[in-house]
Amino acid sequence: MLIKQLSIFLENKSGRLNEVSQILGNSGINMSAFSVADTSEFGILRLIVSDPELACKVLRDNQFSVNLTDVVCLNCPNEPGALAKALQILSDNKISIEYLYAYSMGDSANVVLKPDRLEECIKVLQEHKMELVKASELYKI
Amino acid sequence: MQEVGLTANDIHGIDDLTKLPFTIKYDLRDNYPFGLFTVPMSEIVRLHASSGTTGKPTVVGYTRKDIQMWAEVVSRSLCMAGVHRNDIVQIAYGYGLFTGGLGIHYGTENLGASVIPISGGNTHKQVQLMEDFGSSVLCCTPSYALNIAEVMKEMKVDIKNLKLRIGIFGAEPWSESMRKEIETKLGIKAMDIYGLSEVIGPGVSCECEHQCGMHINEDHFLPEIIDPETLQPVAPGEIGELVFTTITKEGIPLIRYRTRDLTRLIYDKCTCGRTLVRMEKCKGRSDDMLIIRGVNVFPSQVETVLLNMSEVEPHYLIQVDREGTLDMMSVMVEVQEQFFSDEIKKLEELRLKIARNLEQVLGIAVNVKLVEPKTIARTAGKATRVIDNRKI
Numbered sequence: 001m002l003i004k005q006l007s008i009f010l011e012n013k014s015g016r017l018n019e020v021s022q023i024l025g026n027s028g029i030n031m032s033a034f035s036v037a038d039t040s041e042f043g044i045l046r047l048i049v050s051d052p053e054l055a056c057k058v059l060r061d062n063q064f065s066v067n068l069t070d071v072v073c074l075n076c077p078n079e080p081g082a083l084a085k086a087l088q089i090l091s092d093n094k095i096s097i098e099y100l101y102a103y104s105m106g107d108s109a110n111v112v113l114k115p116d117r118l119e120e121c122i123k124v125l126q127e128h129k130m131e132l133v134k135a136s137e138l139y140k141i
Numbered sequence: 142m143q144e145v146g147l148t149a150n151d152i153h154g155i156d157d158l159t160k161l162p163f164t165i166k167y168d169l170r171d172n173y174p175f176g177l178f179t180v181p182m183s184e185i186v187r188l189h190a191s192s193g194t195t196g197k198p199t200v201v202g203y204t205r206k207d208i209q210m211w212a213e214v215v216s217r218s219l220c221m222a223g224v225h226r227n228d229i230v231q232i233a234y235g236y237g238l239f240t241g242g243l244g245i246h247y248g249t250e251n252l253g254a255s256v257i258p259i260s261g262g263n264t265h266k267q268v269q270l271m272e273d274f275g276s277s278v279l280c281c282t283p284s285y286a287l288n289i290a291e292v293m294k295e296m297k298v299d300i301k302n303l304k305l306r307i308g309i310f311g312a313e314p315w316s317e318s319m320r321k322e323i324e325t326k327l328g329i330k331a332m333d334i335y336g337l338s339e340v341i342g343p344g345v346s347c348e349c350e351h352q353c354g355m356h357i358n359e360d361h362f363l364p365e366i367i368d369p370e371t372l373q374p375v376a377p378g379e380i381g382e383l384v385f386t387t388i389t390k391e392g393i394p395l396i397r398y399r400t401r402d403l404t405r406l407i408y409d410k411c412t413c414g415r416t417l418v419r420m421e422k423c424k425g426r427s428d429d430m431l432i433i434r435g436v437n438v439f440p441s442q443v444e445t446v447l448l449n450m451s452e453v454e455p456h457y458l459i460q461v462d463r464e465g466t467l468d469m470m471s472v473m474v475e476v477q478e479q480f481f482s483d484e485i486k487k488l489e490e491l492r493l494k495i496a497r498n499l500e501q502v503l504g505i506a507v508n509v510k511l512v513e514p515k516t517i518a519r520t521a522g523k524a525t526r527v528i529d530n531r532k533i
Contacts, residue, residue: 007483009476011513037485041492042511044485063515065476069483098484114483 004052009065035101073133192437202392215248218347222332226253233281240342275304282435283315287466290326300328312435354419369427452480471508
């Protein structure tokens with residue numbers, strides 16, 4: 001249930017994002033989901049890719065500062081109130097969310113989550129019959 | 142002396158001075174804090190400190206006689222710059238371990254003028270006191286003088302309504318064009334004063350009313366100009382590094398102390414009638430020290446701080462800009478991969494931690510910018526560590 005997400009440090013300079021996508025594209029790596037967290041000085045690019053270990057290597061070879069972080073991906077129905085239900089469960093169980101990003105495709109939506117307590121979060125969601133996406137499936141999207 | 146094979150019998154006259162070895166800043170650092178004092182601590186009545194090249198400051202000590210001599214050379218300086226006992230002198234140099242504030246203070250009191258010991262900062266109050274107390278002399282760094290002028294404009298204060306007449310500016314380099322700017326904006330005569338804490342503090346030399354070089358108080362501080370590469374004395378009037386031998390100091394006398402300031406000496410008698418040798422405005426330094434808002438900063442201090450932090454690489458770049466009238470120093474630091482955090486707030490915390498550590502050692506606030514690894518050039522030779530964008 002643990003998904004390996006890439007975190008890349010980017011200076012606030014033009015072309016950095018472009019360079020990352022070029023490098024990954026040239027190595028045959030596909031991006032399934034991503035989000036950028038920014039301040040005025042720098043940003044952190046968070047990526048779910050088809051081959052996290054390889055992506056890490058090629059980016060490091062190109063002088064990027066990269067790390068792998070464990071996150072979890074929740075799949076819920078693509079309808080109003082679906083996300084609220086999941087977030088309520090987490091809140092009731094005192095699990096905080098550091099950040100999240102999501103996308104919908106057809107009938108369902110994928111929500112990539114970084115909770116403060118990963119194992120707890122997985123346990124609680126499974127207890128409440130919430131669907132967690134397997135890593136192998138997510139990397140293929 | 143034994144190392145160079147010298148005894149007191151080898152010194153017969155002033156020309157023999159060049160036989161003596163130099164003293165450098167590292168000598169004070171290596172003997173931190175009081176190793177170079179030549180009197181017992183019971184005779185030391187004052188301690189001052191200024192920036193060192195690493196984490197520790199440079200410390201100097203004064204006996205009662207040293208304090209009196211210091212007051213005397215500062216009084217002489219103020220007097221030759223046109224200050225007299227009926228003046229009201231606003232001292233906006235920092236009071237504390239820095240020699241600027243207290244140095245000018247004692248000299249002004251000794252002269253008999255009225256001291257306003259306001260120290261630096263709180264610019265609105267500075268202007269208010271100028272209006273209310275009728276200050277006639279302003280003492281501060283030249284860049285702060287321009288800052289005060291800016292705030293006066295904001296406060297809609299007309300310089301014609303003030304009693305300001307003279308400014309005594311030093312602690313950082315400033316050009317003739319900056320002088321014209323200050324004189325116009327504040328309606329005063331802007332005089333240059335020079336000094337360094339190792340020699341005494343402010344008052345080593347000062348301009349007279351003709352503003353044609355600073356008269357050195359050579360009866361107390363013997364000047365020489367040397368070639369910083371060969372360490373030999375240069376021909377009279379040539380530019381080189383200023384070296385001082387203190388003749389009357391008791392607490393921490395220094396022989397041939399290398400100031401790292403570059404200038405030349407002018408030996409002709411001055412229009413004012415004084416025969417004390419003059420030195421020109423300093424042209425630069427023969428080391429990498431920076432002066433930021435009047436504070437001495439060594440790139441090696443930044444290196445020391447970064448080396449003590451495992452979260453960052455000791456590769457850095459210093460950039461200095463002057464935004465308006467005040468200097469701003471930014472330090473670019475590479476994020477080390479193992480400590481690169483996925484969370485923005487952790488990176489922000491790191492950035493602020495670096496800034497705090499730097500501020501503690503340097504004594505000034507700096508801007509820290511985190512940059513990607515390997516973006517700071519690594520060179521085989523001496524790395525370029527400083528980009529100074531200021532046009533002084």
